Amino acid sequence: xxxxxxxxxxxxxxxxxxxxxxxxxxxxxxxxxxxxxxxxxxxxxxxxxxxxxxxxxxxxxxxxxxxxxxxxxxxxxxxxxxxxxxxxxxxxxxxxxxxxxxxxxxxxxxxxxxxxxxxxxxxxxxxxxxxxxxxxxx
Numbered sequence: 001x002x003x004x005x006x007x008x009x010x011x012x013x014x015x016x017x018x019x020x021x022x023x024x025x026x027x028x029x030x031x032x033x034x035x036x037x038x039x040x041x042x043x044x045x046x047x048x049x050x051x052x053x054x055x056x057x058x059x060x061x062x063x064x065x066x067x068x069x070x071x072x073x074x075x076x077x078x079x080x081x082x083x084x085x086x087x088x089x090x091x092x093x094x095x096x097x098x099x100x101x102x103x104x105x106x107x108x109x110x111x112x113x114x115x116x117x118x119x120x121x122x123x124x125x126x127x128x129x130x131x132x133x134x135x136x137x138x
Contacts, residue, residue: 003094004108007083007117008101010060010069015081015119020056020071030054030070037066040113041084045134047072050126052080064088080120082134087115096135098127107131 014020024030031044037059044054052072060067067085087093087110094110100122107127108117118134120127 002101003097003099004083004106004115004117005101006060006062006067006085007069007081007108007119008104008106010058010067010083011081011104011119014058014069015071015079017058021058023056025054025056027054030057033057034068034070037068038084038114042112044070047130047133050130050133051075052130055079060085062086062088078121078124080118080124080130083117083119084114086113098131109135111135 022033024033027044027046034041034044051074055071055073057068057070060069062085064086070082071079073079094108094115096109098105098107103122104119105122105127106117106119116134118131
C-alpha cells in the first residue's frame with residue numbers, strides 16, 4: 001500500500017468536481033465546517049500568498065474515522081487539494097515524504113492527531129513551499 005493513496009484517489013475523484021459537500025470561498029466558513037468534523041485540527045492556512053483561494057471541501061472516511069478533502073484554486077483554475085485523516089492501520093504516523101502518481105504529486109506528513117497530504121500537479125513548482133506552509137500551520 002502506497003502512502004496516502006487515498007489522498008491521491010480522492011483528488012482524482014473530487015478536486016475537479018462541480019459540487020463539493022461545502023462550497024466555501026470564505027476561509028472562515030471552511031474553518032467552521034472543518035471544526036465540526038475534526039476535534040483538534042489547527043487553523044486553515046491562508047494560501048493567498050501562493051496564489052490559492054479555498055473552493056470548498058468534501059467529507060470522506062477511512063477505516064479510522066472521518067477524512068476530508070479541502071480544495072483550493074488559483075487564478076488560472078489550477079486546483080490543489082489538502083487531504084486530512086486520522087491515522088489508520090497501515091500508517092499510524094506518516095513520515096514526511098512525497099511520491100508521484102501519474103500526473104499528480106502527493107507530499108505527506110503527520111502533525112498533531114492527523115495525517116496530511118497535499119496533492120498537486122507534478123509540474124506545479126509551488127508544491128514544496130505549500131507543504132512547508134501547511135505543515136507549520138496545521
